[in-house]
Amino acid sequence: MAITGSCHCGKVRYTLDVDTDEAMACNCSICRRKGYLLTFATPDKFAFTGAAEDLTVYTFGSHNIRHQFCKTCGCAPFGEGTGPDGQAMVAVNLRCADVDLDALKVTRFDGASL
Numbered sequence: 418m419a420i421t422g423s424c425h426c427g428k429v430r431y432t433l434d435v436d437t438d439e440a441m442a443c444n445c446s447i448c449r450r451k452g453y454l455l456t457f458a459t460p461d462k463f464a465f466t467g468a469a470e471d472l473t474v475y476t477f478g479s480h481n482i483r484h485q486f487c488k489t490c491g492c493a494p495f496g497e498g499t500g501p502d503g504q505a506m507v508a509v510n511l512r513c514a515d516v517d518l519d520a521l522k523v524t525r526f527d528g529a530s531l
């Protein structure tokens with residue numbers, strides 16, 4: 418079952434072809450500030466269904482992850498980067514998904530210590 422999501426104003430939308438009830442909460446410098454609840458997928462399982470001009474991108478540090486966010490409302494529905502195995506990866510923010518956040522099994526990840 419696909420998971421759909423969007424930013425607050427609705428310009429940035431996604432469909433994630435992964436059925437999951439698990440999310441990762443990381444304490445690294447950006448995740449803690451954004452409040453991300455993340456799940457990860459390969460790009461073939463993810464579709465951005467908005468207009469590219471509605472997105473803007475933030476990178477920092479090694480610039481490995483492109484943190485995409487909506488130009489209008491500032492919500493950050495997903496990011497793109499490379500996984501530990503060198504494969505392209507999409508980090509999907511389930512806080513923007515049409516799911517019951519309280520039902521997610523959240524695993525804490527100590528990204529701050531990396």
Ligand SMILES: [Zn+2]
Binds near residue numbers: 428488
């Ligand atoms: Zn928006």
